Amino acid sequence: MDLRRSALVAHPAERLYTLIEAAEDYPKFLPWCASATILGRDAGLVSARIEVAWRGVRFGFVTVNEKRFPHWMSIRLEQGPFRRFEGEWRLTPLADWGCRVEFRLTYEFNAALIGPLAAPVFAHLTDTLVDAFVRRADELGTRMTLSPAAAPPAIPAAIPAAVPASLPAALPPALPCAAPSAAPTAAGAPPAGPSSPPLQE
Numbered sequence: 001m002d003l004r005r006s007a008l009v010a011h012p013a014e015r016l017y018t019l020i021e022a023a024e025d026y027p028k029f030l031p032w033c034a035s036a037t038i039l040g041r042d043a044g045l046v047s048a049r050i051e052v053a054w055r056g057v058r059f060g061f062v063t064v065n066e067k068r069f070p071h072w073m074s075i076r077l078e079q080g081p082f083r084r085f086e087g088e089w090r091l092t093p094l095a096d097w098g099c100r101v102e103f104r105l106t107y108e109f110n111a112a113l114i115g116p117l118a119a120p121v122f123a124h125l126t127d128t129l130v131d132a133f134v135r136r137a138d139e140l141g142t143r144m145t146l147s148p149a150a151a152p153p154a155i156p157a158a159i160p161a162a163v164p165a166s167l168p169a170a171l172p173p174a175l176p177c178a179a180p181s182a183a184p185t186a187a188g189a190p191p192a193g194p195s196s197p198p199l200q201e
Helices: 013-021 025-028 118-127 128-139
Strands: 002-009 032-042 043-054 058-068 073-077 082-094 100-108
Touching: 002 118, 002 128, 013 073, 013 082, 013 100, 013 128, 025 043, 025 128, 032 058, 043 100, 043 118, 058 118, 058 128, 100 118, 100 128, 118 128
Parallel strands: none
Antiparallel strands: 002 100, 032 043, 043 058, 058 073, 073 082, 082 100
């Protein structure tokens, strides 16, 4: 089986690497991991025993992994029911907002040491491993905020209707309307003054 998975993640490479390297915490968020024990650890190497228990399948294996914080960690089998088991994690920082995580694993079970159900179960577990680490990073820390240089330009939800370039601060008072029955004024005549009361005969 040759498995390759990758994802762009809004978390720094250091955060994802720390989660991947800390095998002793796997049982806290990987439901198939019954137990995990660190057998040895230094700046360039980590060794762990992992116990898998999922859907009636149970087995354990030991890996001895070289590492270079925070960009790379190998996966090398020391003991377990496999004919072949090797892979690696690679984390590449992306600008200042996250990283690209890549996971590769090549393995083959030893059929004489384990039942036929182990292969499909383990295939599912490894296929979802990258997503599991990303979810764990989301739970433990707030996603990084994009800097103005890295963030894409904001897009308005809707384009507003066209409006005049400028509007008056206040509208002028309403002009008086002429009485509809008034006769037109002759050209050159002065405007009519206020109406007078009718003459008494």
